[in-house]
Amino acid sequence: MLSMGSFIRFLEHVFTFSRRRLQAYLRAIVVCIFVVLFWLNFPLLARLEKRIARHDRAIVPPGPDYRHLPGANETLVIMRTGSTELQDRLPIHLATTLLRYPDSIIFSDYEEEFQDRHILDALEGVSPYLKETSPDFDLWRRLKQYGRTILRSDELSGKAIWLDGGAGKAKNPGWYDVKLYMLGRELTILSRKLDKFKFLPMVERTLHEYPDKKWYVFVESDTFIFWQTLLVYLSNLDWTKPYYLGGQISIGSIEFGQGGNGYIVSRPALRNMVSHYQAHQKEYEDFTEGHWAGDCVLGKALKDSGTSLTRAWPIFQGDDVGNMNYNHKTQWCQPTVSYHHVSPSAIQDLYDFEKAWMADTSNNTSSYLRHRDIFRLYALPRMVSPHIDWDNHSSDDRGLAESLENCRELCEADDRCLQYALTAESRCLTTSRPNVGQSATHISSGWIFERVQKFYDVAEECHGGEWIS
Known part of the structure; x- marks a missing residue:
C-alpha cells in the first residue's frame, strides 16, 4: 500500500x-x-x-514657394563651374539656391554625377581637333582619360582668396589674373584658360536641352541671385524681343555682361546667337584661342547675331553684398538681383535672408528688393557690434592704434567716419562708406552704429519701379 x-x-x-x-x-x-x-x-x-x-x-510653418512663383516655370537657370572648384563651390548651391528653380542645368569641364546631380561637359561641342591639340585643353584631356582623381591638390581651388578687391583662386590651371577697368574702378579678374571655351557650346547645348523657355539666366558658382526679384524684373520685360541683360563691362570695343554678375538672354536672342555660332564655329573658336574672357566672346557672338547688351548695372552687381557702394544717387533706389564673388557661407546667409523676407511678403509675389532694402534689412543688423576676424573694407589709414576701441576713438573724432578696422600690424583703418564686409583673419572691425543708422535715415524715400529695359 x-x-x-x-x-x-x-x-x-x-x-x-x-x-x-x-x-x-x-x-x-x-x-x-x-x-x-x-x-x-x-x-x-x-x-x-x-x-x-x-x-x-x-x-x-511652410517655407516660401519658390518653384511656383509667377514666371518660374518659364525661366531656366544655367550654372557654370569647373572640375577644380566644383567640390568647394557647388554643394552649397545644391543645398540652397538650386532648390528654388523648377529647371536648372549645371555645366563644367568634365561630365560626372555629383551628389545626385548630373553635371554636363560644356566643352563637348568644341571641335575635336582643338580639344586634342590646344595646350589650353590639357586639363580637359587628363580628366577625360583618368577622371577627377587625376587632379592634384594644388590644382583644386580650395577656399577663394581676395585679390585686389576680387575673389580668386591661386595656382589653378584654369585661371590667371587680368586687370581691367569697369565703371572707373580697376578690377583684378580671373581669365580662364579652359573656361573661356565653355560659353558658346554651353549656350548651344542649353537651347538643345530646353528650347522653349522664355528666359535663360546664366550664373557662376560664386553668384547669388534674389530669385523673386529676378522674376519680377523679367515680368516687366517682353520676352519675345531679343534681350541680353547684364552688368556692363568692356574689353576693347566689345561690351558684354560680366559672367559672375549673372546675365540673362531671352529665347529669340539665344536662338539667333546659336544659329549664328553654328554657321561660324571655326571663326569663334579661333577668336577664343587668342582671347582670354569667355563672357566677352559670348558678348561678341550675341552682338554679331543682332543682340547688343542692355546695360543692367546696378541691378546686376559685380561686387559681393559685403563690399557695396551704397550711393544714394546712383543705385540706392534701384532693384538688386545679383551679387558676385559670394563665398559659400555668404550664399547660405543670403539664402536664409531671402527666405525670411519672402515669408514676410508672402501675400505679394510682386514685391522686390532694392539696394536700400538690403542696406536696411541685411546690412544694418550686422553693424551693431564689433566683429573679430572680420574685414569691413575700411581703407583710410589713420596710423597706429593700441586697440580696436582706440581705433574707434580715432573714427569718432572725424564726423564723416562711419566705421573702422584694426589690422594685424595695429594700423587703424577708417572710411565714410558703410559696409558689412566678410570673414577675414588677422583683422577686426567695428561701426559707429548711430552714424550708420543716420546714413540710412537721411536718404530719400524710393517711389515706383525703376527697371532697366
Whole structure:
C-alpha cells in the first residue's frame, strides 16, 4: 500500500503540473485576445496616425514657394563651374539656391554625377581637333582619360582668396589674373584658360536641352541671385524681343555682361546667337584661342547675331553684398538681383535672408528688393557690434592704434567716419562708406552704429519701379 507520505507527495506533483499548464494556457489566451483587439482596431490606429502626422505638418510653418512663383516655370537657370572648384563651390548651391528653380542645368569641364546631380561637359561641342591639340585643353584631356582623381591638390581651388578687391583662386590651371577697368574702378579678374571655351557650346547645348523657355539666366558658382526679384524684373520685360541683360563691362570695343554678375538672354536672342555660332564655329573658336574672357566672346557672338547688351548695372552687381557702394544717387533706389564673388557661407546667409523676407511678403509675389532694402534689412543688423576676424573694407589709414576701441576713438573724432578696422600690424583703418564686409583673419572691425543708422535715415524715400529695359 501507498504510504500516506507518498500519497501527499503525489498530489503535490499533480497540482504543481496543473498550475504550470494553467499559467501557459492563460498566457496563450491573453496573447490571442490582444491580437484580435489590435486587428479589430487597426483602421482606428491608422486614422489616428494620419491625424498626428497632419497635426505635425500643420504646426511647421511652410517655407516660401519658390518653384511656383509667377514666371518660374518659364525661366531656366544655367550654372557654370569647373572640375577644380566644383567640390568647394557647388554643394552649397545644391543645398540652397538650386532648390528654388523648377529647371536648372549645371555645366563644367568634365561630365560626372555629383551628389545626385548630373553635371554636363560644356566643352563637348568644341571641335575635336582643338580639344586634342590646344595646350589650353590639357586639363580637359587628363580628366577625360583618368577622371577627377587625376587632379592634384594644388590644382583644386580650395577656399577663394581676395585679390585686389576680387575673389580668386591661386595656382589653378584654369585661371590667371587680368586687370581691367569697369565703371572707373580697376578690377583684378580671373581669365580662364579652359573656361573661356565653355560659353558658346554651353549656350548651344542649353537651347538643345530646353528650347522653349522664355528666359535663360546664366550664373557662376560664386553668384547669388534674389530669385523673386529676378522674376519680377523679367515680368516687366517682353520676352519675345531679343534681350541680353547684364552688368556692363568692356574689353576693347566689345561690351558684354560680366559672367559672375549673372546675365540673362531671352529665347529669340539665344536662338539667333546659336544659329549664328553654328554657321561660324571655326571663326569663334579661333577668336577664343587668342582671347582670354569667355563672357566677352559670348558678348561678341550675341552682338554679331543682332543682340547688343542692355546695360543692367546696378541691378546686376559685380561686387559681393559685403563690399557695396551704397550711393544714394546712383543705385540706392534701384532693384538688386545679383551679387558676385559670394563665398559659400555668404550664399547660405543670403539664402536664409531671402527666405525670411519672402515669408514676410508672402501675400505679394510682386514685391522686390532694392539696394536700400538690403542696406536696411541685411546690412544694418550686422553693424551693431564689433566683429573679430572680420574685414569691413575700411581703407583710410589713420596710423597706429593700441586697440580696436582706440581705433574707434580715432573714427569718432572725424564726423564723416562711419566705421573702422584694426589690422594685424595695429594700423587703424577708417572710411565714410558703410559696409558689412566678410570673414577675414588677422583683422577686426567695428561701426559707429548711430552714424550708420543716420546714413540710412537721411536718404530719400524710393517711389515706383525703376527697371532697366
